[in-house]
Amino acid sequence: MKPAAFDYQAPTTVEEVVALLGRHGGEARLLAGGQTLVPMMNFRLATPAIVVDLNRIPELAYIKNDNDVVRIGAMTRQRAVEFSDIVARDLPVLQAAIRMVGHLPTRSRGTIGGSIANADAAAEIPMVLQALGGEVSVRGPSGERRIAAADLIEDAMITSLAEDEVLTEVRFPKMAPGARFAVEEFSRRHGDFAIAAVTVVLEMDKGVCASARIAAAGVSACSRRIAAAEDVLRGRAVDPDSIAAAAAAAADAIEPLDDRNASADYRRHLTRILTGRALQRAAA
DSSP, X not given: OOOOOXXXXXXXXXXXXXXXXXXXXXXXXXXXXXXTHHHHHHTTSOOOSEEEEOTTOGGGXXXXXXXXXXXXETTOBHHHHHTOHHHHHHOHHHHHHHTTSSOHHHHHHOBHHHHHHHTOTTOHHHHHHXXXXXXXXXXXXXXXEEEEHXXXXXETTEESOOTTOEEEEEEEXXXXXXXXXXXXXXXXXXXXXXXXXXXXXXXXXXXXXXXXXXXXESSSSSOEEOHHHHHHHTTSOOSHHHHHHHHHHHHHHOOOOOSSSOOHHHHHHHHHHHHHHHXXXXXX
C-alpha cells in the first residue's frame, strides 16, 4: 500500500519544528529514523496531514560527556551509539541492549530519540532508559523541560510529550565503576520485536547488593522498572536463592499482555526465566 497524501516539511532548526507543531497540532508527525512511522503510513495506520522531517537539524546528533551524565542528541543514529567509545565506557548496558535492536539497516537509520518517543512496548532503548533512571529534554513553545523516564511513557506508544513538543536529548546517568549488568531477550527470530526482555544493573558492596535496577520490555503495555524484584535483592548476596526470589517477584509484579504473539501466562513465565538468567550473568 501507499501512504495517504500528506504535506512535507524539512526544517533546519528546532525552533522551526516547534513552530510547525504549534500550527498543525495533532495532525503533524515527526520523522526521525522512520523505521516505525513509514511502515505505519504505508499501511495507513498513521495518516498525518504533515510530516516534519528532523534529519536536516545537525544540532540534534551528538554523544557528550557531562559530569555524571551521558547526553545523547535525539537524532543520533543507533549505530553511532553502538560504536561510541563514551557509551562503551560509561553505559555498557546500553551498548549491549542496542545490539539487539532489529538488524544493521534498522540501527543505521533508526535514532535513539525516535525509539524513545515512539514508546513501543517491546523496544530495548526505552527499557534501558527506565533501568538507569534517565530523563529526556523536550522543547516546546514555553521553552525546554525535562521529563524523568518514569514519567515519560504512559502506555503503549503514548508519552507525556505535548503535541507541540519535540524530544531533543536523552540523558543517561553514567553507570558506577564496576557495576554489573546483563540484558536478556526472547524473540521468535533474531531482529524480531522482543516478546520479553529484561535489563539488570547491579552495584555490589562487600559481597552484597547495594543497588539493583531491573526493567522489562515486551511483557506489558510499556517498559517499566520492577521495584518488587529490586527490593528482594537489596542488602543480600546475589546467590541462587535471592535470584530465584527476585525472578519470582518480577513475574508476579508485571501486568502481562495477552495477544497473538504470546499469552499472558507465557509472558509471565518468560519474565521469571529472563530475570533469573540476567541476574545470574550479572552476578557472574
